[in-house]
Amino acid sequence: MLKIVMFLFLFSSISSRADLTIYTSELPPYVMNNGESGIAVDILNELFLRSKIKAELLLTPNARAIHQAQISLSSCAFPIQRSQKRESEFSWIGPIFISQSAIFTLENSKVDITVLDDVGQAVIGVLLGSSDITYLKNRGLQVEEAHNEILNARKLRSKRFKYWASDSLAAPFLAGRTGVSIRKKIIFRKSLRALACNKNLDPKIVKVMNDVLTRMYKDGTIERIRNKYLKTVAYHSNK
Amino acid sequence: MYAHRNLILMICIFFMTTAFSQSTEKKFKKRALFWIENEFSPSTLSKKEQIKELDWFIKASRPYRGTTIHVISERIDTHIYEAKVLAKAFKEITGISVIHETTGEDDVVRKIETQFKKGIYIYDAYINDSDLIGTHFRSQRVRPLSVFMKKEGRRVTLPTLDLDDFIGLKFTTGPDGILYQLPDQQFANLYWYRADWFARVDLKRKFRDLYGYELNIPVNWSAYEDIAEFFTIHVGSIDGQQVYGHMDYGYQGPSLGWRFSDAWLSMAGAGDKGLPNGTPVDEWGIRVENCRPVGASVERGGAANGPAAVYALTKFIEWLKKYAPPGSNKLNFTQSGALSKKGNIAQQIFWYTAFTSALTQKGLPIVYPDGTPKWRVAPSPHGAYWQKGMKLGYQDAGSWTFLKSTPLEKVKPAWLYAQFVVSKTVSLKKTIVGLTPIRKSDLNSKVMSDMSPRLGGLVEFYRSNARNYWTPTGTNVPDYPLMSPGWWKTMPKAITGELSPQEAMDELADFLDDKLLFLEKEGKIACAPKLNKKRKRSYWLYKAGSPKARLINEKPKGRTISFEDAIGVYK
Numbered sequence: 014m015l016k017i018v019m020f021l022f023l024f025s026s027i028s029s030r031a032d033l034t035i036y037t038s039e040l041p042p043y044v045m046n047n048g049e050s051g052i053a054v055d056i057l058n059e060l061f062l063r064s065k066i067k068a069e070l071l072l073t074p075n076a077r078a079i080h081q082a083q084i085s086l087s088s089c090a091f092p093i094q095r096s097q098k099r100e101s102e103f104s105w106i107g108p109i110f111i112s113q114s115a116i117f118t119l120e121n122s123k124v125d126i127t128v129l130d131d132v133g134q135a136v137i138g139v140l141l142g143s144s145d146i147t148y149l150k151n152r153g154l155q156v157e158e159a160h161n162e163i164l165n166a167r168k169l170r171s172k173r174f175k176y177w178a179s180d181s182l183a184a185p186f187l188a189g190r191t192g193v194s195i196r197k198k199i200i201f202r203k204s205l206r207a208l209a210c211n212k213n214l215d216p217k218i219v220k221v222m223n224d225v226l227t228r229m230y231k232d233g234t235i236e237r238i239r240n241k242y243l244k245t246v247a248y249h250s251n252k
Numbered sequence: 253m254y255a256h257r258n259l260i261l262m263i264c265i266f267f268m269t270t271a272f273s274q275s276t277e278k279k280f281k282k283r284a285l286f287w288i289e290n291e292f293s294p295s296t297l298s299k300k301e302q303i304k305e306l307d308w309f310i311k312a313s314r315p316y317r318g319t320t321i322h323v324i325s326e327r328i329d330t331h332i333y334e335a336k337v338l339a340k341a342f343k344e345i346t347g348i349s350v351i352h353e354t355t356g357e358d359d360v361v362r363k364i365e366t367q368f369k370k371g372i373y374i375y376d377a378y379i380n381d382s383d384l385i386g387t388h389f390r391s392q393r394v395r396p397l398s399v400f401m402k403k404e405g406r407r408v409t410l411p412t413l414d415l416d417d418f419i420g421l422k423f424t425t426g427p428d429g430i431l432y433q434l435p436d437q438q439f440a441n442l443y444w445y446r447a448d449w450f451a452r453v454d455l456k457r458k459f460r461d462l463y464g465y466e467l468n469i470p471v472n473w474s475a476y477e478d479i480a481e482f483f484t485i486h487v488g489s490i491d492g493q494q495v496y497g498h499m500d501y502g503y504q505g506p507s508l509g510w511r512f513s514d515a516w517l518s519m520a521g522a523g524d525k526g527l528p529n530g531t532p533v534d535e536w537g538i539r540v541e542n543c544r545p546v547g548a549s550v551e552r553g554g555a556a557n558g559p560a561a562v563y564a565l566t567k568f569i570e571w572l573k574k575y576a577p578p579g580s581n582k583l584n585f586t587q588s589g590a591l592s593k594k595g596n597i598a599q600q601i602f603w604y605t606a607f608t609s610a611l612t613q614k615g616l617p618i619v620y621p622d623g624t625p626k627w628r629v630a631p632s633p634h635g636a637y638w639q640k641g642m643k644l645g646y647q648d649a650g651s652w653t654f655l656k657s658t659p660l661e662k663v664k665p666a667w668l669y670a671q672f673v674v675s676k677t678v679s680l681k682k683t684i685v686g687l688t689p690i691r692k693s694d695l696n697s698k699v700m701s702d703m704s705p706r707l708g709g710l711v712e713f714y715r716s717n718a719r720n721y722w723t724p725t726g727t728n729v730p731d732y733p734l735m736s737p738g739w740w741k742t743m744p745k746a747i748t749g750e751l752s753p754q755e756a757m758d759e760l761a762d763f764l765d766d767k768l769l770f771l772e773k774e775g776k777i778a779c780a781p782k783l784n785k786k787r788k789r790s791y792w793l794y795k796a797g798s799p800k801a802r803l804i805n806e807k808p809k810g811r812t813i814s815f816e817d818a819i820g821v822y823k
Contacts, residue, residue, distance in 0.1 A: 097356025101505040127343050130336040151327055202353050230370045
């Protein structure tokens with residue numbers, strides 16, 4: 014487990030023990046280079062700076078990140094898809110960004126998808142812990158879960174399944190790393206990606222950070238950070 | 253010579269484009285006919301009228317062909333049908349692609365809140381419950397449909413939309429008389445019971461011997477409670493199966509909040525008289541004076557922590573613990589709905605008719621081999637504080653909502669899709685699939701009459717005036733996304749015993765007052781709250797209307813009536 018101390022600001026009016034531990038996993042272009050850069054990392058960086066809150070970032074698999082945020086106070090998982098099912102399980106700070114989930118196939122696949130349900134009963138590969146699993150199952154579709162997305166990309170390449178459901182920006186990065194050529198067939202869902210913090214986290218911290226985040230949306234900070242990464246994203250998406 | 257050649261080239265291009273356009277148009281018309289013949293039947297329109305209506309969609313959608321729109325709705329059968337079938341048909345008929353997301357209702361609320369509070373453009377349209385009408389008319393962040401249809405949306409507004417045919421427009425119209433949302437589906441929460449068990453002579457006799465009146469549809473909560481006790485305690489098992497006189501759910505989450513905020517306090521009788529919502533105090537216990545919310549706590553003239561509200565919560569907990577199947581407190585709305593299929597529940601006081609389709613499937617233990625259900629729905633019983641003229645239940649009106657922060661050029665194709673899925677060409681078939689009627693023409697059709705015996709009283713309810721007594725959250729709630737979490741965050745504390753019912757309702761009233769105060773200080777919305785000063789509870793409790801003083805007897809004698817009489821009240 015890689016540990017990176019991100020910020021060392023203390024918000025004295027909240028509490029001297031206001032440290033947060035953020036559990037996350039590599040998800041380019043949101044979290045990249047072992048958590049040192051990425052759209053989401055830069056947004057968080059600015060958010061903590063402005064909120065004057067000390068935080069540390071730990072890289073860990075998605076499902077474990079969620080578990081940690083559930084069991085330890087002052088912990089958050091990130092970036093988590095906020096959903097009704099999870100609503101009461103966490104204190105939410107977000108959205109840090111809006112993501113889009115899409116269905117991918119191999120580059121040369123000829124299948125035509127007008128609506129999500131055209132996938133039929135074919136198996137869809139999904140990341141363990143992703144709320145896309147519940148979403149797809151609720152639509153009556155079949156899923157196969159994997160511990161990481163690289164594994165899903167490999168399974169797609171070896172035709173273990175025909176479809177891969179993943180983040181529309183992250184999948185091209187991850188497929189590129191494994192040398193798999195993929196094609197986006199349909200975007201099927203948008204998600205509010207947020208910090209899912211322990212539900213007993215001090216409500217003052219939650220409020221301060223949500224207020225700062227709203228200001229960051231309104232003053233254009235979020236858009237500026239996103240735009241900084243757009244060129245890289247476009248490059249990978251077009252590959 | 254050169255100019256001459258260019259002219260010929262331009263003429264050729266013109267003819268080629270025209271030919272291509274005509275062939276595209278032909279393709280769309282062919283697909284429209286295919287869908288009419290293979291899916292959109294029956295319809296309240298003739299085939300000729302359907303073709304004419306779809307022709308209009310083909311023409312109106314020309315500027316938007318090739319575009320993709322994103323819409324979001326709650327996950328119920330009706331919307332799944334739209335997402336799977338109608339979105340596909342719309343693409344083939346108009347060339348506009350639709351990503352129709354179906355998700356938890358709370359997701360829809362959080363996303364619409366994010367778009368209008370953080371200013372992030374997320375969706376082109378929302379199918380948003382009309383419970384947010386108080387939010388929408390105040391925030392002015394929603395495109396007012398009645399204005400849009402006459403102005404910028406005139407050319408994309410269906411001439412045969414026939415607004416007068418919709419049964420739920422009063423739920424989606426603000427106090428300013430402006431239509432903000434267009435209903436897409438409606439369902440109510442009704443009383444659900446096993447008509448076959450209620451008709452059994454042995455059970456009827458046993459009930460009469462024990463309680464002194466007929467086993468039939470309960471008019472009041474006293475009778476509901478007696479029947480719950482009767483089946484769980486005195487009957488115990490039927491045909492070797494353990495049975496229960498009550499079903500509910502108690503898992504902490506947004507759906508538990510709706511179980512209360514939708515109508516529970518109004519059913520108990522906490523609010524004032526008035527339809528669709530009590531005036532000046534509504535079913536959330538919020539008092540409004542001159543369009544401004546002035547408080548939810550009794551101390552400020554509200555009723556959220558008044559005796560009727562405490563009675564409502566007390567009964568909810570008592571019945572859940574005494575009469576519902578073990579483990580019900582761990583279930584959510586969806587899980588609870590599914591459990592009724594098992595065939596061991598005798599009655600349910602708060603049953604969403606969105607489950608009708610799921611509970612009429614052949615082969616279920618609650619459906620006869622000929623497809624008719626062993627169960628029925630009827631108007632819900634009311635609590636001790638309820639008086640005639642008050643709201644008696646909840647009706648969900650999932651409605652098309654367009655935000656001003658969505659670009660106009662995306663709103664227009666989304667508005668076309670919205671009208672397509674509620675058009676008369678499509679509407680009756682959609683009603684048959686999802687059983688969430690929105691049009692009088694569908695409800696009064698022969699098809700619905702023919703289906704009626706298989707729907708357990710749903711058609712009778714919707715054809716009666718009762719549908720006007722089952723209403724959504726109204727305009728007293730100034731910011732639904734901000735205030736609604738208060739319900740699911742506080743009610744569980746009483747269910748687990750951490751707080752008494754009075755303490756939990758006090759906490760809820762404080763939560764609601766705090767949010768009203770926040771909105772008052774923020775001062776950003778029209779008809780913003782202006783809180784009353786706190787006074788002694790007795791000041792308000794002994795005035796006429798809500799909040800009401802505690803009744804000496806909260807359990808009057810139980811009263812039951814026949815199904816025909818129950819519906820007849822609302823003729």
